[in-house]
Amino acid sequence: MRFPAELKYTKDHEWLKVEGNVATIGITDHAQSALGDIVYVDLPKVGRELKSHDTFGVVESIKAVSDLYSPAAGKVVEINSELINDPARINRDPHAGAWMIKMELSGEATGLMDAAAYEAYVSTLK
C-alpha cells in the first residue's frame, strides 16, 4: 500500500494535491484496493460548484458502488475524462494517472491528513 508524502488525505479516502488555489483530487491506493476491479466512474461537469462533502461522482467495482466526496469547496475546472473509458486505470495508477478532477478552491481545505496520519488512520480500519 502506498501513501505518497506529497499528498494530503481525507477520511473518505480521497487524496489532494494542492498547487496554488487548485487542488487535484483522486482516490487513494487503499480505496482502489478495497473496491477491487473498478469498472465504472462518473465525474462531474466542468464548471460545477461544489461544497465541502458534496458528492461529485461515483466509482463502481464489479461488486460495489461508492460515492466520491468533495474534500473542499470550489469549482471543477478540469476532469480526467480518460477514466470514463478506462476506469481500471484507477486500480493501476491511483495517485497520478488516475486523478479525477481539478478544483479551484474557494477557501482553505480543512481537516486534511498528511501521509503518516492517513496511513495510521487506514491501519485502524482493519
Add this chain to the structure above:
Amino acid sequence: MAKRTALYEEHVRLGGRMIDFGGWDLPVQYSGLMEEHLACRNAAGLFDVSHMGEVHVEGPDAESFLNDLLTNDVSKVAVGQAQYSVMCQDDGGCVDDLIIYRRAQDKFLVVVNASNDDKDFAWMREVLSRKGYRCTLTHESAHYSQIAIQGPKAAEILQRLTKTDLSAIKTYWFAEGTVCVGVPALLARTGYTGEDGFEIYVSWDKAPEIWRALLEAGKASGIAPCGLGARDTLRLEMKYPLYGHEITDKIHPLDAGLGWVVKLDKANDFVGKAALVQAKENGISRTLVGIRMLDRGIPRQGYAIHDGEGAERVGEVTSGTQSPSLKQAIAVAFVPKGLSAIGTRITVDIRGTKVPAEIVATPFYKRS
C-alpha cells in the same frame, strides 16, 4: 462472531479478503474478482462452499416425504442422480432452492443455502411432523465441507486425485469414491457457474488437504482459488437464481422462472401446490428477464425498471453487475409479461437517470 469453515486458514494464507456472508467468514476475493472469474471460465476455479447446509433424509418414506416437501418430482431421481428443486411455504413463497442427491433408494443428501440452513431444517421438521413418515432428518452441516472445482479443466484436475472414473459421471449425477489418499468423498457433477465441474463433499476435517491438493494438481492448468465475488458474477452470467435476490419467501417459483422444477401434475400434493395452482389460474403477471444496458451505467439490486420512455415504473432489478466475461453491464429483473419479449426496450433508473436497456436472451454467457 462469524463462523469459520475448515478452510479459513487456507483463505488467509492465500490472501483472501474475508467478509461476513450469511454468518460465515469467507473470502470475497483473493487476487481479484475479474481474474478469478476468467480463470474459472478459461481454466478452473476452486471455491470453498462449506457454508452450504446439509441434511440427511433417510428411511422407507424418504422419497414420499421429499416429494411432499419439494416442487420437483423426486420419484424421477435414480440412485446416483442429483436434482435441483424448490421448497415452498404453504402460500407458495420460496423457503429455499436446493439440490437433492439420491444415495440409495431410501437415503438422500439435501443441500441448502447457508443463510437459510437453520430455517430450512426447522421447516423440514415441521412438514415431517404433519404425517407419520417413516424417515429421519439429521442436520449434518457441521460435519461436511464442500469444495467446488469448476471450469473447462476441472474434470482433468480432479481426475489426478481420484480413482473414480469421472468421465462416467454425467451432469447432475454423482459417485461416492475417494480423493487423495483414501478420503471418502461424494463427487457430484453439479455447480453454480455454468461451467463443467464438480462439487466435492468431504468430512470437515479432511477439507484442507483436499483443497491444497487440488490447487497443487491444477497449478500447471491455471487453477485459481475463487471468492464469493466471482461465484456471484459467474452465476449471474448464467441467470442462476440466488436466494434473497431472484427468490425469496415473498416470491413463488413460477414468477421466478422456476416452473421447470414445479411439477403440478405429480401425484403428491406438495407443500404450496394449492397456492401455485391458484397463481397459475390467476395468470402469471411478471417474469424474470435478462437485460443489458445500452448506455453507461451498472444496474444493481433494487434499482427501478421503467418502460422504454421512462414514463412508468414497471419492475425492479434483482441482481446486476458488470459482466467480466462480456465486458457489459447486465442484470436480472422482474418485468410485466408484456415487456418481457427479447429486444424490448426499457429503462433502468440509475441514481435518478433513466438509462436505456433491452431485454436479452439468457444465459447471458454461452460456453464456446
